[in-house]
Amino acid sequence: MILRKIQINEINLEDRRFRFTCGHPDEKFLRSIKEISVVEPVKIIKRKASLVLVSGWKRVEGAISCGLEELPGLEIPENLSDLETFALAFYENYSHHQFSLAEKSLAVRRFSDFGLGQTELISRILPILELPPTRHTLEVLLELSDLEESLPVIHNKDWKLPTAELFLRFPPEERRLMLSLVSDLSHNKQREIIELFYSLKKRQNRNLKAIIDEPAIASCLERFKKNKPEAADKLLSILRKEVSPLVHRLCEEIDREIGQFKLPNNVRLDYDRTLEKSNLTLEVMVSSQEELRETVNKILNSLEKENWKRLFELLYREEE
Amino acid sequence: MMTRNWIKKVFLDRKVEKSPQVKKILDKLIGVPVEVVDGEEKIKLELRLSSDSVGESKKILFLTEQKAFIRPCPCTPGCVGCGYWTIDLDINCPLDCSYCILQRYLEEQPLTVSVNREALKNELELFFEQKRTRLLRIGTGELGDSLALDELTENSLFLVELFRKKPSYFLELKTKTAEIELLLKIRPEPNIVLAWSLNTEKMVHSEERGAASLEDRLTAATRAVNHGYRVAFHFDPIIHYPGWLEGYERVVEKLFGRIPVEAIAWVSLGTLRFPSDLLTVARRRFPESTIYEHEFVRSWEGKFRYPRPLRIKIYSELRRMFSDFRAENKLYLCMESSAVWAAFLEKNKRGRLISAFPFPWLS
Ligand code: SF4
Numbered sequence: 001m002i003l004r005k006i007q008i009n010e011i012n013l014e015d016r017r018f019r020f021t022c023g024h025p026d027e028k029f030l031r032s033i034k035e036i037s038v039v040e041p042v043k044i045i046k047r048k049a050s051l052v053l054v055s056g057w058k059r060v061e062g063a064i065s066c067g068l069e070e071l072p073g074l075e076i077p078e079n080l081s082d083l084e085t086f087a088l089a090f091y092e093n094y095s096h097h098q099f100s101l102a103e104k105s106l107a108v109r110r111f112s113d114f115g116l117g118q119t120e121l122i123s124r125i126l127p128i129l130e131l132p133p134t135r136h137t138l139e140v141l142l143e144l145s146d147l148e149e150s151l152p153v154i155h156n157k158d159w160k161l162p163t164a165e166l167f168l169r170f171p172p173e174e175r176r177l178m179l180s181l182v183s184d185l186s187h188n189k190q191r192e193i194i195e196l197f198y199s200l201k202k203r204q205n206r207n208l209k210a211i212i213d214e215p216a217i218a219s220c221l222e223r224f225k226k227n228k229p230e231a232a233d234k235l236l237s238i239l240r241k242e243v244s245p246l247v248h249r250l251c252e253e254i255d256r257e258i259g260q261f262k263l264p265n266n267v268r269l270d271y272d273r274t275l276e277k278s279n280l281t282l283e284v285m286v287s288s289q290e291e292l293r294e295t296v297n298k299i300l301n302s303l304e305k306e307n308w309k310r311l312f313e314l315l316y317r318e319e320e
Numbered sequence: 321m322m323t324r325n326w327i328k329k330v331f332l333d334r335k336v337e338k339s340p341q342v343k344k345i346l347d348k349l350i351g352v353p354v355e356v357v358d359g360e361e362k363i364k365l366e367l368r369l370s371s372d373s374v375g376e377s378k379k380i381l382f383l384t385e386q387k388a389f390i391r392p393c394p395c396t397p398g399c400v401g402c403g404y405w406t407i408d409l410d411i412n413c414p415l416d417c418s419y420c421i422l423q424r425y426l427e428e429q430p431l432t433v434s435v436n437r438e439a440l441k442n443e444l445e446l447f448f449e450q451k452r453t454r455l456l457r458i459g460t461g462e463l464g465d466s467l468a469l470d471e472l473t474e475n476s477l478f479l480v481e482l483f484r485k486k487p488s489y490f491l492e493l494k495t496k497t498a499e500i501e502l503l504l505k506i507r508p509e510p511n512i513v514l515a516w517s518l519n520t521e522k523m524v525h526s527e528e529r530g531a532a533s534l535e536d537r538l539t540a541a542t543r544a545v546n547h548g549y550r551v552a553f554h555f556d557p558i559i560h561y562p563g564w565l566e567g568y569e570r571v572v573e574k575l576f577g578r579i580p581v582e583a584i585a586w587v588s589l590g591t592l593r594f595p596s597d598l599l600t601v602a603r604r605r606f607p608e609s610t611i612y613e614h615e616f617v618r619s620w621e622g623k624f625r626y627p628r629p630l631r632i633k634i635y636s637e638l639r640r641m642f643s644d645f646r647a648e649n650k651l652y653l654c655m656e657s658s659a660v661w662a663a664f665l666e667k668n669k670r671g672r673l674i675s676a677f678p679f680p681w682l683s
Pocket of ligand 1: 417
């Protein structure tokens, strides 16, 4: 390998055959380049008449943003095949980089395109990527790697394999629609919204557009444009309610009953919101024996009310 | 179901190559390629290379040996247990139910048959020695279907012989097949119970790939009863779908149209439940199935279940259906919380809450 200064314009940056990382230089990275330039050499290889970047995409992008024209480069012998060259890029990054699912999918795609066989990919590469070493995982990753538009979101929000797999079950136009809705949310919210939409679609045998056009959801999506995080919570609560109508209805009825008790402020009534447990918990906050007596008396007095009976009936209710 | 027709390949553990039981099995699989291996790694790799490793695992037979066979059924933490014990003689199942938990538990596990029956015999003798205090139920249908591979292994015959003259140990052979020919050739015993999992015709058709039809299961059960066997039934998983009530009503009517109440040892009820990690596999493997898109809650042990009010409703409807045939006291709930048991027993006015077994009518 030859270490030399290279002109950035010597590199054909259009040729991205070895690129599989999705990160871009952040403020800190750029500041460091401004201070001390690029110190660690990027790796390049000659292909036909031009140089192709093997690793160091972030450094090159950073150098360009900082107006540098040259940077140190390590030229890899051109007799190395694309597969060998890519393996070099992969393992170099592997040692100091936690790959996102998007990057893992691109790595697998490159290995596959450069001729690494399925058995090798499954038994050698997937375990390195800490993914289940199965053909199915490989197929999911390859499919994912083709979703150019979605990969930045999958990378930035650090999606996990099950979320991606479910996402792939939507047809392409619905994926686009969903991404336009959830791209700015946290991964957890994205995951839950995808799951809820999937469940509703299948249960109601409708397409995503029809669900989104429901008045309650549509008005919520309108608000999305103004204040996404707040509207996302609203959307989630509408979807959860649609997916769990029975539990929601009963919880609302129970909350209504509890609201009518007018218990002292130092008493809190609670219950299991999955309704799995049928008992009620009563939390009493007191700091003296006298206060405890007074509070217990108030609770005892309230026991005469019909609401308690209704409350327990609701907690023990059988679906009609 | 002719299991031997769809076994694609046999892997033979070198350790049992000389076993007479292996020879017997291989004689029934003429034409199926056999490869001798030193352990499971090679098989696992082959399965990993398949797009549907679960589906593929059901076509590969692995003949091996095992150290221990008997264990208490783990039930589910927080559930009322039924004191069940299991014998894991065959692991994995050639049938393919959309709700089967084994899809997750036994990924990359071929149809595994342990041929070192002598070890099981010794373990069982020790077990009988140690557990002498009360009635016990023990079955082979926990990690597979008890009879789906019976045509090849004849394990049912071997087991029945071990349980003869052991009246306080019930051997339950639980199946979704109609494979009872071998069992019809031998003398039944009161403690040998042949059990069928039942579901509505619609669910059998859409969710239980490779299983016998409801009609065939009931015909097999009728033949078993006529031969003198005690039978049991498992309504598990009960699936809630539009038309479920009429569906299960028809199953119960058909059941009692054929089987006398006195021939029934027990009937379990259990609604659909599954751990969250089954979802990804099942949705992928059964894209047409809609059973996973129902309203569920995450229950105390992390499994998804129908909300409690719905489960109580389902159980009480089934109880009503059974009481129409004076058979409600044969019922118990499988893997249910004490809250649901309490609601169920309140209506049933019998039994205790600590354990669903021993059943009063058997003791
Ligand atoms: S019969 Fe039982 S073990 Fe076999 S696939 Fe169905 S649920 Fe699973």
